[in-house]
Amino acid sequence: MTPWDLFFKEKIKKILTEKKSIIDIGGGLRVLKGKGNRYDPSHTWIIPYLKNIDYKILDPVMDYNPDIIGDIHNLPFDDNSQEAIICLAVLEHVENPIKAAKELYRVLKPGGFLFVYVPFLYYYHAQEGYYGDYWRFTKDSLRFIFSDFSIIEIQNVRGALSTLIYLSPLGRIAFINKFADFFDKIFRKTNSKQTSGYFVFLVK
Numbered sequence: 001m002t003p004w005d006l007f008f009k010e011k012i013k014k015i016l017t018e019k020k021s022i023i024d025i026g027g028g029l030r031v032l033k034g035k036g037n038r039y040d041p042s043h044t045w046i047i048p049y050l051k052n053i054d055y056k057i058l059d060p061v062m063d064y065n066p067d068i069i070g071d072i073h074n075l076p077f078d079d080n081s082q083e084a085i086i087c088l089a090v091l092e093h094v095e096n097p098i099k100a101a102k103e104l105y106r107v108l109k110p111g112g113f114l115f116v117y118v119p120f121l122y123y124y125h126a127q128e129g130y131y132g133d134y135w136r137f138t139k140d141s142l143r144f145i146f147s148d149f150s151i152i153e154i155q156n157v158r159g160a161l162s163t164l165i166y167l168s169p170l171g172r173i174a175f176i177n178k179f180a181d182f183f184d185k186i187f188r189k190t191n192s193k194q195t196s197g198y199f200v201f202l203v204k
Contacts, residue, residue, distance in 0.1 A: 002181060003190060004199060007155040011201045012086075015113050016049035019084040025072055027057040027064065028088025028117065035065045037130075061130065072100045077107040084108075088117040093131040101145040108204040114149070118142065119197035121163050139193060142200055151203035156195035159184030163196045 001009075012029075015022060027036025031046045035057050058075075059066035070076040072087075072094055085104055091097040104114055118137040126133035139154055146152050158166060162180035170176045184190045 004155050004157040007199050007201075011115055011153075011199070012046065013049070014201075015084045015086070015115060016046065016053060019053070019113060021054035021082070022056070022084045022086060023068070023077075023082055024055065024057045024086045024088075026059060026088065026090045027066065028086060028090065032057070035067070037064045037127075063130070072103060075103045075107050079106055080109050082107045082109060082112060084113040084115075086115050088115070089119070091116065091118050091137070092122075092133060092135045093126070095134060097135055097137075098145050102148075105146075105148045105204060110204055112204045114146075114200075114202040114204070116200040116202070117157070117197060118200070120195055121167065122196055123167060137198065139198065142198060146200065146202055149202040149204055151201075153201045155199045155201075156191060156193070156197075157199060158196040160189040160192035160194040161187070163192075163194060166196055 027038075029043060029046060030036055030038050030040035031043045031050070033039045036059075056067035058068040058070045058072075060069065060071050062069060068076065072090065073096060085108060087104065091100060094100050108114060118135075120136050120138060122136065124133050139156075142154055143152065159181065161184045162177060165171050165176060165180040181190075184192070
């Protein structure tokens with residue numbers, strides 16, 4: 001398992017076992033076929049954890065059957081009201097990610113968890129009529145926009161070589177990605193800042 005896959009699994013398990021309610025902005029966990037615009041069968045391990053959790057998906061439009069309609073720039077929650085928020089591959093698609101980060105902080109309870117994924121070196125991926133593709137994020141920008149949080153842990157997703165391969169047509173071939181991951185380890189590029197993106201775990 002890659003360091004980023006391990007980070008994702010450990011932090012998601014932590015959220016699912018330590019918190020009783022979760023807001024998934026954009027449905028990024030992709031575990032429910034009837035909600036959200038994508039389903040990821042590799043995330044089925046998450047489903048048993050949801051039985052004991054109040055898990056709700058928030059989205060700005062009705063199209064994908066979210067539980068809550070809302071805008072990340074102006075979340076429909078009281079201050080200090082939410083135990084945990086998951087926000088995967090969303091902030092690059094919003095007009096003002098700094099304001100969005102302030103809103104995420106505002107609505108979390110003290111000690112609340114936030115788990116984020118954002119891209120850095122990544123291809124353009126807007127969805128016409130649903131969202132644009134506005135931003136990319138460095139580690140420095142993440143520390144800046146989330147500076148209010150008491151704890152911030154950042155894990156890059158892919159090393160330098162695997163990022164390059166992933167951006168190319170070869171990136172759709174699984175064994176070539178594994179080959180690139182192997183050489184990132186050999187050449188100590190696994191933790192390179194030239195990465196596809198970042199997972200971020202934060203505590204208010």
